[in-house]
Amino acid sequence: MCGIFGYYNRQGRSVDSSTLISMGDAIRYRGPDDRGLYEGDSWALGNQRLAIIDIAGGHQPFISDDGRIVVVQNGEIFNHVELSKEASRRGNPCRTQSDTEVILRLYELEGINCLHRLNGMFAIAIHDASQNIMFLARDRVGVKPLYFHDDGRQLTFASEIKSILQDRHIDSSLDEEALHHYLTFNYVPPPHTIYRGIRHLMPGHYMKIGSRRTDVKKWWDLADVEPVYGRTEEQWIEEFNFTLDDAVRLRLRSDVPFGAFLSGGVDSSSVVGLMARHMTEPVKTFCIGFDDPRYDESSFAQEAAERFSTEHVMKRVSPDMLDIWPFATHHCDQPHGDISFLPTYRVSQLAAEHVKVVLTGDGGDELFAGYDKYQSFFSRPGINSMTDAEFEREYFASISLFSDQAKASVMAPAFRERMTGNNSFEVVRPYFAELKHQDRINQALYVDMQLLLSGNNLVKPDRMGMAMSLEARTPFLDYRMMELAFRMPGHLKLKDGVTKYIYKKAVAPLIGAKLAYRKKQMFTVPVGDWFRTTKLAYCQEKLKTLDSQGGLFSTPYITDILNRHVAGEDFTRQLRALIAFAIWHDVNKPTLA
Numbered sequence: 001m002c003g004i005f006g007y008y009n010r011q012g013r014s015v016d017s018s019t020l021i022s023m024g025d026a027i028r029y030r031g032p033d034d035r036g037l038y039e040g041d042s043w044a045l046g047n048q049r050l051a052i053i054d055i056a057g058g059h060q061p062f063i064s065d066d067g068r069i070v071v072v073q074n075g076e077i078f079n080h081v082e083l084s085k086e087a088s089r090r091g092n093p094c095r096t097q098s099d100t101e102v103i104l105r106l107y108e109l110e111g112i113n114c115l116h117r118l119n120g121m122f123a124i125a126i127h128d129a130s131q132n133i134m135f136l137a138r139d140r141v142g143v144k145p146l147y148f149h150d151d152g153r154q155l156t157f158a159s160e161i162k163s164i165l166q167d168r169h170i171d172s173s174l175d176e177e178a179l180h181h182y183l184t185f186n187y188v189p190p191p192h193t194i195y196r197g198i199r200h201l202m203p204g205h206y207m208k209i210g211s212r213r214t215d216v217k218k219w220w221d222l223a224d225v226e227p228v229y230g231r232t233e234e235q236w237i238e239e240f241n242f243t244l245d246d247a248v249r250l251r252l253r254s255d256v257p258f259g260a261f262l263s264g265g266v267d268s269s270s271v272v273g274l275m276a277r278h279m280t281e282p283v284k285t286f287c288i289g290f291d292d293p294r295y296d297e298s299s300f301a302q303e304a305a306e307r308f309s310t311e312h313v314m315k316r317v318s319p320d321m322l323d324i325w326p327f328a329t330h331h332c333d334q335p336h337g338d339i340s341f342l343p344t345y346r347v348s349q350l351a352a353e354h355v356k357v358v359l360t361g362d363g364g365d366e367l368f369a370g371y372d373k374y375q376s377f378f379s380r381p382g383i384n385s386m387t388d389a390e391f392e393r394e395y396f397a398s399i400s401l402f403s404d405q406a407k408a409s410v411m412a413p414a415f416r417e418r419m420t421g422n423n424s425f426e427v428v429r430p431y432f433a434e435l436k437h438q439d440r441i442n443q444a445l446y447v448d449m450q451l452l453l454s455g456n457n458l459v460k461p462d463r464m465g466m467a468m469s470l471e472a473r474t475p476f477l478d479y480r481m482m483e484l485a486f487r488m489p490g491h492l493k494l495k496d497g498v499t500k501y502i503y504k505k506a507v508a509p510l511i512g513a514k515l516a517y518r519k520k521q522m523f524t525v526p527v528g529d530w531f532r533t534t535k536l537a538y539c540q541e542k543l544k545t546l547d548s549q550g551g552l553f554s555t556p557y558i559t560d561i562l563n564r565h566v567a568g569e570d571f572t573r574q575l576r577a578l579i580a581f582a583i584w585h586d587v588n589k590p591t592l593a
Contacts, residue, residue, distance in 0.1 A: 002049045002060070002074045003030030003466075004125055004146075005158035007167075008134045008209045009042040013154075015167065022166040024048050027159055030074070030466045036060040038070050038127075043134060045125050047072040050469055052357060053080070055255050057096035062104045068129040069107060073100045074159050075122030075144040076473070078250040083117060112137070112206060115219050119250065119479060123159060123201075134209040140220045140479050141363070142190070142203030142454035145462060149198050155209050160463075161198055161333035171197030173591040176415065177422055179552070179581070183410065184424035186337040186401045186577050187456040194334045195590065203454050220479070222449065223434040225486040227442070236488060237506040247478035248274040251359055258357035259284030261347055261472075262310070264300025265520065266504060267361025267370070269307075269511040271475055275359060276308040285310040286351040286358070288343060290319045290525070297521055304515055315350050317343075319525040322538065325580075326587050331463045335584035337401065337577030338456055340524045345464040352468035360461055363476035366448045367485035368503040369441060369493035372520060373398070378441060378494055392432045395444050396425050399452070401577055409557045410578075427451070441490025449482075528572030531565060542579040549585050553578070 005023040007015050017039065024035050024046050031048030038045050038061045047060040053076065062071045077083070080099035087094060087105040094101045099120070106114035107126060112135050115124075121143035126135040136157055138146045148157040149170050158164045165172055175196040178188045190200040201207060204220040248271060252258070260275060262268045262285035275283045285305055289298030298314050305312035321342040328341045351358050365371050377383070377398050386394065397403065408416055431450050435443045461472035475481070488502065495501035499520070508516040531539045543562065546553045558578060565571040 002047050002072075003027035003159040003163070004045070004047050004072045004074045004123060005163045006045040006072070006125055006134075007043060007154055007156040008127075009154040010211050011153050012042045014039070014042055015044065015154075015156075019167055020044055020046055023158060023163045026163045026166050029469055030159060032469050034059055036072070038063070040070075040127065040129070043127055045070050045072045045127055047074075050356070050471060052076065052254055052256055052471060053099050054097035058098035058100065060100055062098070062101050064104060064108060069104060070127045071100060071104045071107065071124065073103060073122055073124050074146075075120055075124075075139065076471070077102055077118050077120040077122065078253060078473075078478075079117075079119040081253070112208070112219075115206065121474065121477070125157065132211060135206055136201060136209070137206035137219070138201045138203055140204045140222075141449065141458070141477050141482065143458055143462070143474055143477055145459070146201045147193065147198055148201060148207070150214060151197070155207075155214065157201075161193060161195060162330075164198060165195075171195070171591075173197070174550070176418060176552075180407070180419045180422050181424050181427060182335060182581070183402045183407050183577065184400050185427075185451065185455065186573065187452075187459075188334050189427050189451050189455045194584070203450075221434075222446065222482060222486055225483050227438055227489055228487045229489060233492070233502060233505065236492060236502050239484060240503065240506045243478070243480050243484050244270065244475060245274050245277070247475040247481055248359065249278050250478070251473040251475050252278055254357050256356040257284070257354065258359070259286060259311075259351060259355045260359040261285075261351065261361070262287050262301045262304055262312070263297045263361075263521075264302070264304045264515060264518075265297065265361065266500065266507065266511065266516055266518075267364035267476065268301075269304040269515045270364075270507045271359050271361050272304060272310060273308055273507070273510045274475075276310070282309055282311040284355055285312045286347055286354070287312075287314050288347045288350060289314055289316040291316070292319055292526060295319060295521065295525060300515065300518065304511065307512060307515075313350065313354065315346075317346055319343075320530075321346065321525060322527070322535065326583050327467075328464065329580070329583050329587050331467045332459060333588075335577070335580040336456060336459065337573060337580045338460070339527055339576055341460050341464055343525060344460050345467060348461075348465045348468045348470050348472075352470045356469070357471045357473060358465070359473045359475060361476065362457060362461055362472070362474045363453065363481075364500070364503070366445060366453050366457070367476060367482060368488075368500045369445060369490070370500045370503075370520065372499065374441070374444065374494055375497065375499050377444070379497075383440070388432075388436075391440055391443075392429070393425070395447065396428050399448075400424070401573055406574075410554055410574075412551045412554050415552045438486065439490040441494055442486060445490070445493075446486070527576060528565075528570060531562075531572065531575055536566065539575060539579065542582045543575070545582045545586060546578065549582070 033051040034049035077099035123146035178192040287301040
């Protein structure tokens with residue numbers, strides 16, 4: 001795990017070294033162990049390294065013997081051992097044990113098509129002087145971030161937006177269309193960012209940057225997976241267990257201490273159970289607990305820890321974490337209305353006292369329909385009889401934070417006028433179109449994989465973990481698990497009122513029926529209650545700052561929903577999103593359009 005940064009200038013100009021150093025300094029916490037910087041003529045690649053694999057030999061960038069190819073990476077290639085052996089058999093051996101060198105050797109053999117060989121989480125930059133081109137590539141589902149700014153003269157990239165903004169020539173103004181979408185989704189959906197001039201390279205894509213043009217290509221597409229019918233439940237269970245087991249096994253490769261987050265939920269318990277099978281020493285597991293039983297999962301984590309004889313560390317913390325909201329926002333670079341970033345930071349902070357790597361259960365809910373919202377939505381009368389267009393609109397409405405009408409109300413008149421013609425449904429429409437060959441449950445999951453997962457749920461462990469120089473690995477997002485999930489018909493994910501139906505049947509023998517079938521709890525804190533009582537003044541203070549933020553919001557409407565919330569209606573998510581934007585604005589002070 002690292003942070004990468006660099007640029008490619010099409011006019012033959014160079015960025016001064018002090019700016020490049022500042023780009024690395026801005027994300028030093030992503031890689032505090034080492035810095036590597038290669039400056040060419042009108043281009044550069046840089047890396048802040050968190051040393052996980054081959055501590056002594058893994059310094060980046062890696063450079064080809066003839067000096068023409070330079071590679072940096074953020075992430076891990078989990079099948080690097082096998083790929084290194086293959087490269088050696090093909091006459092291009094690695095000189096180190098580093099997984100980043102494997103990328104270089106495969107690129108020398110296969111060019112950019114080598115991406116298909118990689119099983120991992122990664123953001124990669126490659127400069128190839130033989131063609132005077134640079135490649136930027138992102139892993140299949142976007143576990144690792146990669147942002148860029150391209151004004152036609154120069155493309156600047158980095159693992160985090162704050163690194164790009166070290167170049168003072170780059171537009172840091174607010175992207176009002178992105179804010180419009182933020183009010184719909186509770187996060188800024190990629191490829192948009194909250195900054196007008198900066199975009200997120202989409203998962204499963206690479207960019208080929210040359211002196212005259214930039215081409216973007218999708219190199220992996222989950223939509224290509226075809227559903228498989230006619231298999232027995234036992235056959236699905238066998239494949240599920242084999243694939244997840246191997247995904248966990250590969251993610252145990254590390255030259256530093258590692259462990260796992262353990263909530264006692266089905267995802268983290270399954271991962272820890274499989275880790276215990278492959279390890280000779282106890283798994284190190286970490287969780288935090290709250291005094292409020294509605295949000296405390298520590299007893300379930302303890303049950304799982306005892307079942308698998310882990311070396312368990314639990315810390316009871318105050319659920320009132322609002323003091324770290326600005327800190328979390330700084331690390332995210334963008335507003336997120338999801339308050340669970342805060343407890344994620346706390347458990348990352350705890351784990352980082354003991355290890356440099358953790359395995360997590362992220363992705364299991366989106367792949368196998370684990371959220372209660374799926375059961376609620378698909379149990380609505382008439383869902384199955386809707387036309388495709390009606391279904392798509394209905395699901396979009398169910399995942400929207402502010403409806404179109406509410407958005408029109410929360411926006412100030414001038415902002416609302418400027419947003420005329422913008423329609424957040426157009427963000428989701430292409431994803432529905434790509435999955436017409438799948439059933440509706442899988443269509444909904446696919447939308448969430450493309451938007452919710454990469455736009456919010458994977459940002460959480462990456463930024464909150466990296467804030468503590470902690471690497472998070474996600475076995476459920478092994479590409480083999482993702483392809484299995486979308487071969488599996490939706491009725492095996494939601495069945496007879498049970499979420500993750502076949503998944504839970506598969507892991508119940510491992511983790512026990514109690515943990516497999518317990519009611520899902522969200523990893524969050526009760527801010528909605530606080531906004532009515534102990535944190536009402538805090539809420540009012542933060543919302544008041546929206547008055548001074550460029551005339552974007554309607555103060556009367558915001559006051560109205562706060563009053564209605566205090567009176568008993570539930571506007572928790574809407575208030576959180578508005579406060580998150582207010583905090584982001586205060587932390588970053590963007591230029592207004």
